[in-house]
Amino acid sequence: MSTRRGCLGCSFPVLIVIIVIVLAVGIVSFLSGALGKAMVGDVGLPEIFTVEAPHVQLPAEPIFHIGEFTITNTLIASWITIIVLVALAWAVTHRIKLIPSRLQTLLEFAIEWLLNLCIDVAGEKNGRRFFPVITTIFLFVIMNSWLSLVPGFGSITYTVAEHGEEHVLPLLRGANTDINFTLALSIVSFIFVSYFGIRYSRILFAKQFFNGGRFLRGHGQLVRGKVKSGFGEIFFGAIDMFVGFLELISFIIRLVSFAFRLFGNMLGGEILILMMLFLMPFLLAVPFYGLELLVGAIQALIFGGLTLVFATMAVTLHEHEETH
Amino acid sequence: MGDLGLNIPQLLAQLVSFLVLFALLYFFAYKPILRMFDERSQRIKESVEQAEKVKEEAAAAEEENRKKLEAAAKEGQEAIARAMRAGDEARQRAQQEAQVEAAGLVEKARQEIQREREEVIGELRQEFADLAVAAAEKVIEKSLDKEAHRELIEKVLDESTTLDKE
16 A cells, blocks of 8 residues: 555556546536636636526426326326336336345345334334335335436426427426425324324324313303303313314425425435536536435435324324323 | 316226226235245245254264164174173183093003003013023023923022013
């Protein structure tokens, strides 16, 4: 080792060449971006280096219509995600082996990790019950966000003629950046939690929202002449009902917060990368790509994890009741 | 909400997409992979149990071998002891037989010697008698009656102890 001189795993000449290339790319991207143009002025770089000002649009762009139904670019992207995931699963499981191949090991690692997460949170029996839905949510979200980071994903454009005007639209757009997708996913999560809550906690699940038993009991006591305890029961019964009402509101608000959390994070990330590309092409956006990889994984984990936690709480309501 | 792009057909389309993905993954990923997990853990359990069993069997076999070996060694020892005893007996018997035979031989030889001795004595007597008759004839120059002489000699010989028949 003592005879090898160098830095960062490269010999000095190689390192110098790399530094020069990075500097050149940096300067070109600085000059061609909006940031450089504002500070230095247009130096007349070829048009290929310039990036148009990003056009932020919240709704998904329609690509074509089938009858009344509009196919948007986010819908196409979500179908591509489905195809990729199912192809991956099929490639592994159509000849699944006891001694796994590399690809099988990868998929098994992911599945086992999620299964263990479910079992850790919800217990052995409920964990296995929740696992398919939680895993589908997780894989769908993470694959949506990671596929939209693949180079070229947003660059494929499609020209639509509408009202005599020609629009150039991206053919693909991450499904996570469409409110319809995130809301659909949170509806799935909402129905999933409610289904298991009603199935395993039965009346208790409804009782946490509509808890008027004490209030009515208080009236009964008033009628029977126990004035003091009757008013007490009515008072605390009213508090119970109010708490139940708050629970109901928060349960329904969850639906919205799930949808907007994912939507906001993903759309924000997308816009952030577009802005960085606009301000300083090539170089500045690279760290943000790394950041978005992380954000995609975290959002997938949050969506799946929260659904898992709420479902676990919903099925274990009677256990809480017993401990009180 | 319109600004966000929310509309019901799109929402339903994404919902259907999710359900499709769920169904496909359920049959192509979760079911086979979970079954594989179970199968694998089952297989590992079986292997461990089998290994345990084989180990026990090996221990039992070793124990049995040891016992067999011990038994064989004991049997061998016994066989050797028996053989030695048999050998001793045979030797003793042979010794006895040899003794008996030797005694027989000695007896036979003694009898032979006795017989020969008697024979020789008889011959000697005859010769001696004849010699004595011849000598007496010479001495007295007179032939005695042969029969009378013989009787005389016999008498003398009978009186002497050296050539006794006994």
